[in-house]
Amino acid sequence: MALLEVEDLSVTFARRGQRAVHAVDGVSFSVDAGEVVGLVGESGCGKSVTSLAIMGLLPKQPGLRVGGKAVFDGTDLLQLDDRSRRDIRGRDIAMIFQDPLSSLNPVIPIGLQVTEVLTRHRGMKGETAAKEAAALLDRVGIPDPKRRLKEYPHQLSGGMRQRALIAMAVACQPRLLIADEPTTALDVTIQAQILELLKELVRDSGTALLMITHDLGVVAGMCDTVNVLYGGRVVETARRRPLFRQPRHPYTVGLLGSVPRLDAGRGEKLNPIPGSVRDLLPWPEGCAFAPRCARRTDECVGEPPELVHAHDGRSYRCVNPEPVPGLVPAPREEESA
Amino acid sequence: MSENDILVEVRDLKVHFPIKRGVLFDRVVGQVKAVDGVDLSIARGKTYGLVGESGCGKSTLGRALLQLTPPTAGEVSFDGVELTTLPSGKLRSMRRRMQMIFQDPMSSLDPRQNVESILTEGLQTHGIGTDRTDRRRIIGETLDAVGLPRWALSRYPHEFSGGQRQRIGIARALVLGPELIVADEPVSALDVSIQAQVVNLLDELQDNLGLTYLVIAHDLAVVRHISDTVGVMYLGALVEEAPSDRLYTEPLHPYTRALMSAVPVPDPDVEDRRERILLAGDLPSPANPPSGCRFHTRCPWAQPTRCADERPVLREIGSSRVACHFAEQIASGELRPHQVSAQIVRPEDEGDAPGVVSAPTEPGSYV
Ligand SMILES: Nc1ncnc2c1ncn2[C@@H]1O[C@H](COP(=O)(O)OP(=O)(O)OP(=O)(O)O)[C@@H](O)[C@H]1O
Ligand SMILES: Nc1ncnc2c1ncn2[C@@H]1O[C@H](COP(=O)(O)OP(=O)(O)OP(=O)(O)O)[C@@H](O)[C@H]1O
Ligand code: SF4
Ligand code: SF4
Ligand SMILES: [Mg+2]
Ligand SMILES: [Mg+2]
DSSP states (O other), X not given: OOSEEEEEEXXXXXXXXXXXXXXXXXXEEEEOTTOEEEEEOOTTSSHHHHHHHHHXXXXXXXXXXXXXXXXXXXXXXXXXXXXXXXXXXXXXXXXXXXXXXXXXXXXXXXXXXXXXXXXXXXXXXXXXXXXXXXXXXXXXXXXXXXXXXTSOGGGSXXXXXXHHHHHHHHTTOOSEEEEESTTTTSOHHHHHHHHHHHHHHHHHHOOEEEEEESOHHHHHHHOSEEEEEETTEEEEEEEHHHHHHSOOSHHHHHHHHHSOOTTSOTTOOOOOOSSOTTSOOOGGGBOTTGGGOTTOOGGGBSSOOOEEEOTTSOEEEOSSOOOOGGGOOOOOOOOOO | OOGGGEEEEEEEEEEEEEEEEOSSSOEEEEEEEEEEEEEEEEETXXXXXXXXXXXSSHXXXXXXXXXXXXXXXXXXXXXXXXXXXXXXXXXXXXXXXXXXXXXXXXXXXXXXXXXXHHHHHHHHHTTOSSSHHHHHHHHHHHHHHHTOOXXXXXXXXXXXXXXXXXXXXXXXXXXXXXXXXXXXXXXXTSOHHXXXXXXXXXHXXXXXXXXXXXXXXXXXXHHHHHOSEEEEEETTEXXXXXXXXXXXXXXXXXXXXXXXXXXXXXXXXXXXXXXXXXXXXXOOOTTSOOSSSTTTTTXXXXXXXXXTTSOOOOEEETTEEEOOTTHHHHHHTSSOOOOOOOOOOOOSOOOSSOSSOOOOOSTTTTO
């Protein structure tokens, strides 16, 4: 059974006098224990709102409506009261954000912030907690950890702050770590360090990772399973290799055709998707991608396309998917988890 | 390459910013050597790409090249005219031939001006076009070139999507008929699918109009895609310059190698097979750069001799230029990389506790 099963999650922000925003519009996906799952898509497609809804961290504003389920280990997180949710958060599920500075307390030394987590969730105190905190900072690659414990977030570089946040997140050996664009604000050589660190942590501790990113390269390098989001819905789910080798949903095809590859030659033309994410058809009226889709048919508009479960374990939401060339069955994918 | 093919020539360019401290009187306590001795030339009709990590001086170099930031030292010649000593009146008329495109189109466009007035402004400043009809013709052609519809003219920047705004930014540069365009992070604020549209547009415009580009970006894949020659900067200086293809197949400088190996490629097969050169620690501060080779604090190939005390100059090796004492031995495999331990690098300011306390901005902060 899946560790986290998100089913038909929807989040709507309604403001008086304004049209309601369907930020998340029926998202379903699952994360198995120890698995690295990617949630990928362009700006505004609902990645962050999805993760905040799961964590119960959406701003409590009037007009907010959350629907569907997010079942973690048998419990529907969306039904929990604030207290039980807080217990699960940090202990069983931890989250790291794009901007580490905003999630660290600026006036408390790093060390105290880490030991607090250890005290709250693992009952450690005094010397034991301090030792463990130093060990954690060391584990995430912060040099001279004993001295760093006494320092404040602003005294650390962006990369080091993100490491400190990761240390806090893994302090309780959570079973699920949600990372929302954890490296987007960092330089590429620092990004490589942090991604390597996350991979290592996941491998060594068996923690499952929900990796939220807009970077297909990051996904290709670390996710077992990938969910592609468009307009607040998952449009394609597949294991990593099949997704990149043979995308079926036209949006996935379009995304892959848009990214310049480091290993491609100069002058190879990119194949962008026409239009912009603003040209969105509301899902109830048909396929949200239809206004930009080159494979659009008459069937695409009128009602939303159903999710198709293909034989190879992947699924896509499209009535006219990219064909499989030659109709030869795809070679069996052997993926190590 | 003959002399005439060079449009821009930069020699030993330096831009140093004073660091000032003091309550009543500003005291200069040091200097940020944002650009510290750069030589490069850009061939007419070609694209020179400049990459490097945040704070390495890319934008400052671009601005100094256009004389938007006065260089501290060095020379910049444009089509044979030395810009650094040019009287301001002459410089102003040269400006028409050198335009800039910015990262964030929204912040570089006046929100109160509609597109037509944004585009007309430049034409009027530089006295281009004989009359109103003529200007309208020029503007119409420019809109076509960047793929914006005519109705865009009466609209305001906020009415457009990010990609369309960048097209407006490009149109504003293009309408003056420039020869050189300096594009500073032209696509980094855009979504992947839109990024590709703008990259293709820049390519097309170059093919059709023979433009020369200096493209500045931190995304190596984008820069390689669009450039003929790529310069890699580290802490204010070029560490390597090479033809775009060669930079990927045969990076020579250790920093270039690390940078190349760090960029994720959207292909699982490539990702699984790649060798990653992980650099230890952070980028040192340009206010306090390491001695000798500026990369020696993080270089996996650093040697006990020379690296810490002798600053390497750019040398030609094959079709590349490289600033590393040991490039040949590293390329041949004679020298092997070793473990480097991370050194702590401080963000600009130091202090015991922050003076200003801000509330957490993200829900779930302080979990
Ligand atoms: N508090 C809010 N009130 C109203 N609308 C919101 C709120 N938070 C998010 N939205 C809207 O919900 C949609 C999804 O936003 P979300 O932040 O999940 O996107 P994202 O996929 O994380 O994008 P990015 O890549 O830019 O981070 C957007 O259209 C956004 O404007
Ligand atoms: N006007 C200025 N006054 C003082 N210091 C400056 C000024 N402009 C830039 N700097 C400093 O010069 C260095 C180089 O800055 P620059 O903006 O050129 O870097 P960059 O390579 O463009 O970085 P990024 O990728 O973040 O845009 C930085 O340390 C920056 O803080
Ligand atoms: S359902 Fe139709 S419009 Fe939507 S992606 Fe598939 S082919 Fe394109
Ligand atoms: S000169 Fe020395 S420290 Fe600098 S890049 Fe070459 S080997 Fe590394
Ligand atoms: Mg987000
Ligand atoms: Mg810059």
